[in-house]
Amino acid sequence: MRRLKCELKARELVNRSDLKSRLRSKYLRSQFEKFTENEVYFSVDSQSSPGKKHIVILSSPSITEETTTKDLKQILQREDIKVACSCDAFLYQGFKFITYKAQAGIDPEGRVPVVRNPRQKGMLCKHILAVLKSFGIQ
Numbered sequence: 001m002r003r004l005k006c007e008l009k010a011r012e013l014v015n016r017s018d019l020k021s022r023l024r025s026k027y028l029r030s031q032f033e034k035f036t037e038n039e040v041y042f043s044v045d046s047q048s049s050p051g052k053k054h055i056v057i058l059s060s061p062s063i064t065e066e067t068t069t070k071d072l073k074q075i076l077q078r079e080d081i082k083v084a085c086s087c088d089a090f091l092y093q094g095f096k097f098i099t100y101k102a103q104a105g106i107d108p109e110g111r112v113p114v115v116r117n118p119r120q121k122g123m124l125c126k127h128i129l130a131v132l133k134s135f136g137i138q
């Protein structure tokens with residue numbers, strides 16, 4: 001059956017991400033925080049500011065407070081997701097704009113990254129990539 005939805009699966013988001021972010025995600029460790037209605041939260045240590053953590057949120061209508069990490073693995077493989085990260089790169093390198101434009105961003109962002117990423121390359125920051133990698137999506 002042909003899929004008409006404009007959202008993207010986790011693997012498609014990873015495939016559209018730039019090589020630099022993918023390489024930088026390699027040694028990052030993510031930690032599960034909590035499930036809420038339609039969202040799951042992770043924290044990832046900041047490399048530039050020791051002791052600081054970035055919060056990664058993945059969203060799907062299939063996620064509930066009763067979802068388990070095992071369920072989540074299947075959700076991430078089968079369903080379209082939306083993403084967000086609290087880091088500067090996600091906002092200033094245009095990933096927030098790019099994901100929102102692709103209907104894969106949780107929060108609206110209308111500012112085009114004209115200075116830092118004029119060609120709008122990439123999709124996910126290294127923190128989101130690190131979270132997805134921990135579920136075998138890389």
Ligand SMILES: [Zn+2]
Nearest residue numbers: 085087125127
């Ligand atoms: Zn990030």
